[in-house]
């Protein structure tokens with residue numbers, strides 16, 4: 001097992017006769033934001049569910065923070081946290097109470113201090129005494145991410161962190177995610193928004209047909225496609241154009 005924070009080799013998974021993952025390979029280094037980009041139903045959530053020990057793989061080897069997923073799932077669980085498409089918040093509790101509850105459940109040594117620090121870090125101190133079901137979509141998602149940070153996991157999985165949010169709330173969540181990575185947390189996020197991958201990711205993996213068909217930084221992916229020239233204006237291809245070109249090419253092969 002190498003030093004990568006996340007290392008996935010030959011991951012396979014089928015549901016009945018539907019082969020969803022056909023040998024997925026990728027690595028994420030510590031402190032990196034890696035975006036798993038794929039269309040609806042391509043298997044992004046399946047990968048996150050397997051990596052976060054919620055679902056068993058059929059084959060392949062996964063290492064998280066040096067622990068083998070199949071043989072050391074408890075160690076893996078202690079190193080990670082997952083924020084899914086549906087927030088884990090209890091709406092009748094305040095923001096502060098939600099954080100305190102998780103801090104106590106996870107047995108952190110100073111739950112009140114951890115709670116106040118997280119409220120401040122996520123700009124939720126002013127709203128801390130309000131019921132969480134009265135929060136805006138962006139505030140709820142920020143609270144959800146704050147809750148997932150209790151216990152300082154080394155790796156965070158964010159499954160479609162901004163699905164259903166309006167553009168302003170999406171930008172708030174993006175800022176939060178960028179700050180986390182700057183603090184050294186490794187982040188694997190799934191998204192179907194190309195702009196999200198473009199904004200956040202150090203590297204992007206394109207999941208298509210059950211495999212990661214391309215991995216690279218946005219610039220590396222861009223270099224595969226020469227800039228399109230329109231009259232005298234040079235235009236860089238957008239990630240959307242790159243994605244469609246890669247996925248389209250793959251289907252022709």
Ligand SMILES: Nc1ncnc2c1ncn2[C@@H]1O[C@H](COP(=O)(O)OP(=O)(O)OP(=O)(O)O)[C@@H](O)[C@H]1O
Nearest residue numbers: 015016020038039040041042043044045046047192
């Ligand atoms: N528990 C399950 N039982 C049967 N089929 C499943 C199960 N979980 C996922 N699938 C199927 O596996 C495929 C991949 O689903 P998955 O949710 O991983 O895709 P996704 O890329 O996350 O999609 P989305 O962007 O819509 O969330 C889909 O065809 C889905 O119907």
